[in-house]
Amino acid sequence: MPKDASATRDALLHAGAHLFAAHGIDAARTRDIVTLAGQGNDSAVTYHFGSRAGLLDAVLHAGITRMEPARAAALPRLHPRDLPAITAAIVHPTADELRTEHGRDFLRITAQLAGRAGIRDRHLPPLLRGTALQRQLELLQDACRATHPEPLALERVQHFIAFLTAALADRATRTAQHQPPALDHHAYTADLTAMLTAALQTPAPAHLPNHPPPHTVEPSPRGGAVR
Structure with missing residues (x-):
């Protein structure tokens, strides 16, 4: 990757991380990310990362x-x-x-x-x-x-x-x-x-779904209940 392209990519990466953190991964605006990175074209994110999701993946990676x-x-x-x-x-x-x-x-x-x-x-x-x-x-x-x-x-x-x-x-x-x-x-x-x-x-709770409590009411063969 050319040096200037690498620098642009890094700037977008850092700007994306900062705004995803500050405003949320869904609320941060691509235009604001591009502006913070010192770029003038919203397509810069697509060019370097494929998509906004690609930018987020790159930040996480x-x-x-x-x-x-x-x-x-x-x-x-x-x-x-x-x-x-x-x-x-x-x-x-x-x-x-x-x-x-x-x-x-x-x-x-x-x-x-x-x-x-x-x-x-x-x-x-x-x-x-x-x-x-x-x-x-x-x-x-x-x-x-x-x-x-x-x-x-x-x-x-x-x-x-x-x-x-x-x-x-x-x-x-x-x-x-x-x-x-x-x-x-x-x-x-x-x-x-x-x-x-x-x-x-911490010890497991006494009553788990696959460990019924000791006094669970169960149906009897005659339709009543046994304890």
Whole structure:
């Protein structure tokens, strides 16, 4: 790619990330993205990314790629049943995105997409396939399945993603607004990891759909009820 074209692409990437974060992935206007990137033609997004959706994918891919080295380095040290270590290995590289403006924009975008993680139906987004993050999430699911029924394990991992992304997006927003944090980065990340680990390890509720309560009323052969 020519140097000027590469610079234009990077400018659009950063402008898109900033406005998707600030205004929402659906509300941010393509014209504003192009203007912020210093371009004069709305077709610049189509030329460099194929579409507005392609620009969003590129922003997400850039964020995932930034975290991959740390995630890949942690994988060999993770035991399949060591839920605290797996949780920390997922949380820490994600929280480190708070250290840069581009990272904070990325976090505010991922919080908008947490419900599309595909954990419940076992269909991860294409951007995650083949990544170290995918493997970490698989290890997290395996660790939860070791102590909880399958539906509950998947539900908890989905909520884990939602809570993690929402918490980090909130801190990213507060940072962008120059609001002083209550905890420094190290303490915040450690506390967030501890909270998420505790939530995942909480014993299952006594009454689950596939574990009926002990006094469930069931029909008798004669149409009455037995307890």
